[in-house]
Amino acid sequence: MPRRMKLAAVVASTLTAALLLAGCSTAASDSSTDSASAGGATIEHAFGETTVPANPKNVVTLGWGSTDASIALGVIPVAIPFDSYAGDKDGVLPWVKDAIDKDGAAMPTILPESPDEPPYEAIAAADPDVILAVYSGITEEQYKKLSEIAPTVAYPDQAWSTPWRDVVTTVGTALGKSDEAKKVLDGIDAQIAQKAAEHPEFKGKTLAAVADSSGTFYVYKKNDPRVGFMFDLGFTNAPAVDDLSNGDGTFFYTLSYEQLDKLQADVVLNYATTQPEADAFTSSPQTSVIPAVAAGHAAQLVGAQNISAVSPPTALSLPWGLDNLVDTLAAAAK
Numbered sequence: 001m002p003r004r005m006k007l008a009a010v011v012a013s014t015l016t017a018a019l020l021l022a023g024c025s026t027a028a029s030d031s032s033t034d035s036a037s038a039g040g041a042t043i044e045h046a047f048g049e050t051t052v053p054a055n056p057k058n059v060v061t062l063g064w065g066s067t068d069a070s071i072a073l074g075v076i077p078v079a080i081p082f083d084s085y086a087g088d089k090d091g092v093l094p095w096v097k098d099a100i101d102k103d104g105a106a107m108p109t110i111l112p113e114s115p116d117e118p119p120y121e122a123i124a125a126a127d128p129d130v131i132l133a134v135y136s137g138i139t140e141e142q143y144k145k146l147s148e149i150a151p152t153v154a155y156p157d158q159a160w161s162t163p164w165r166d167v168v169t170t171v172g173t174a175l176g177k178s179d180e181a182k183k184v185l186d187g188i189d190a191q192i193a194q195k196a197a198e199h200p201e202f203k204g205k206t207l208a209a210v211a212d213s214s215g216t217f218y219v220y221k222k223n224d225p226r227v228g229f230m231f232d233l234g235f236t237n238a239p240a241v242d243d244l245s246n247g248d249g250t251f252f253y254t255l256s257y258e259q260l261d262k263l264q265a266d267v268v269l270n271y272a273t274t275q276p277e278a279d280a281f282t283s284s285p286q287t288s289v290i291p292a293v294a295a296g297h298a299a300q301l302v303g304a305q306n307i308s309a310v311s312p313p314t315a316l317s318l319p320w321g322l323d324n325l326v327d328t329l330a331a332a333a334k
Contacts, residue, residue, distance in 0.1 A: 040052045040053045040054035040055070040056070040176065041173045041174055041176065043153050043170060043173055043174060044156070045153060045154040045155060045156050046140075046154050046155055046156060046157055046158070047140050047143045047144075047154050050147070050151045050152060050153050050154075051151060052129075052130045052151050052153065052174045052175075053129050053130065053151065054176060055175075055176050056075075056128075056129035056130040056174070056175060056176075057075075057129055058078045058126065058127055058128045058129045058130075059075055059077040059078060059128060059129065059130055059132060059175070060077060060078060060079045060080075060111075060123050060126050060128040060130070060131045060132070060150070061077045061079070061080050061081065061131075061132045061133075062081055062111075062118060062131065062132070062133040062136050062138065062146075063081065063133050063134070063135050063136025063137065063138070063155075063160075064135045064136070064160075064312070064314070065134065065135045065162075065164060065167040065168075065312070065314040065315070066132040066133065066134045066135065066136075066167060066171055067080045067081070067096060067314075068095070068096065068099075068314035068315045068316035068317060069134075069167055069168045069171035069172070069181075069184075069314065069315045070132065070171055070175065071096065071099045071100065071103075071315075071316060072099070072168070072184050072315035072316055073168075073171065073172055073175055073177045073180050073181060073184065073315075074177070074180065075175050075177075076100060076103065076105045076106075076108060077108050077132075078108055078109060078126045078127070078128065079108050079109040079110075079111050079122065079123065079126035079128070080092075080096070080108045080109075080110060080111065081110075081111050082110050082111055082112060082113045083308070084113060085304050085308060086304040086305045086307070086308035090107075090110055091110050091113070092107070092110065093305075093308065093317070094305055094320070095309070095314075095316040095317050095319075095320040096316060098316075098320075099316055109122070109125075109126055111123065117142065118138065118142055118145075118146060120145060120146070120149065123146070123149055124149045128149065128150040129150060129151075130150055130151050130152070130153065130174060131146050131149065131150050131151070131152040131153070132152075132153050132171055132174060133146070133152060133153065133154050133155070134153055134154070134155060134156075134162055134166075134167045134170045134171060135155060135160065135161075135162040135164075135167050135225075135312075136154070136155060136159065136160070137159040137160050138154060138159075153170065153174055156170070158250050159250070160250070160251060161223065161224070161225070161250050161251050162225070163225055163228065164225045164228075164229065164312045164313050164314060164318075165185055167314070167315075168181050168184055168185055168315050169181050169182075169185070172184075184315050185315075188315070188318055188319060189232075191318075191319060191322060192229065192232045192233060192318075192322070193232075195233060195322060195326045196232065196233045196234050198326075199233065199234065199326065199329075199330055199333070200234070201330070201333050201334065202233050202234030202235055202329065202330075202333055203234035204234065204236060205234070205235055205236070205266040205267055205333055206235070206236055206237065206238035206239070206264075206265045206266045206267070207227075207230060207235040207236070207237065207238055207265055207266070207267050207268075207269060208238040208240065208241050208263055208265035208267075208268050208269070208292070209224070209226060209227050209230075209268075209269045209271070210263075210268060210269070210270055210271075211270065211271045211272075212270065212272075212277075212280075212281055212284075212286075212287055213277075216254055217254060217255050217256070217257060217260065217286075217287070218252050218253070218254055218255075219241060219244065219245075219252060219253055219254075219255050219263070220241075220251060220252045221241065221242075221245065221249075221250075221251055221252060221253065222237040222241060222242070223251060224251035224252060224312070225251075225312030225313070226310055226311040226312045226313070229310075229312075229313055229318070230269075230329075233326070233329070235267070235329075238263075238264060238265035238266070239264075240262060240263050240264045240265060241263075241265070243262075244259060244262060244263065257286040257287075260286065260287060260289050260290050261289045261290070261291070263290050263291070263292075264291055264292075265291070265292050266292065266297060266333070267292055267297050267298075267299055267329065267332050267333050268290055268292040268293060268297065268298050268299070268332075269298075269299045269301060269328075269329065269332075270298055270299065270300050270301070271301050271307045271311065272300055272301070272302050273302075273303070273304055273307065274302070274303075275302055277302075278300040278302045281293070281298065281300065282298055282300075292332075296332075297332045297333070298332055299328045299329050299331065299332035299333075300328065301324075301325060301328055305321075306321055306324055306325075309321025309324075309325075310322075310325050
């Protein structure tokens, strides 16, 4: 199942298979504390705390979003992860390439695909000052191995669940650029607020975000980063999303086709990698029983890049994909 389908494909192979699943809209994370000393910042996370050297230059990023946040804050990483779901032939996402090209910088080293373990040798070869895995799925054992290479910042609580704004603020803390991080977020918030003002029809409507992949139906929970920022557009979480939850995932759960008629929402947003998948969602006897689908209120976000841009959003991808998402939601909300 796709990560951004499930996270919607969860890292490389899970990212390709799970990618229709993962930004929340909470403010700066309490887990990041800027101990502005000569030694840099000390950041608390799921595996303890990490002290980052002041003004790190050689930055390696893992997982999702840390690359984009670092670039948005003016620090081009020396090595970034390969994206097999929505990246180009070199594994580079379009908004990342655009930002690096605009900066006139050289493309970072693209780390080799490594679904089960971080590519330790390639990371060490990049000689990092810090490794940023703020939104990732690294285990405690992997964190310890990475920390032997360089100070490593993991996620604050659960894997693949860091609110997208917290990714930006935590990376800002790590890089000694907290003020710049606030400016980046203020700019994005202004864009979201403008879209909300342009679409008053969103206000108060209930939303359920879903994906139907390879015979399994996924529902994304309200704490999933891909869902949270849509509340800023005016939508509210459909009560059925909570009522039907079975607790089988941190940011999503699976739902049997026999229960889809209970998924009540004013708008259902479906993530589909291809147009045939999107067409099947609205025409299939199994999924067409969803009340919003039957009523013509299914929003279809189609294509790996469009899905990845908001699943979950990042400092670079949200501005890149916001217009397309809003247009898709507006067509379904009428």
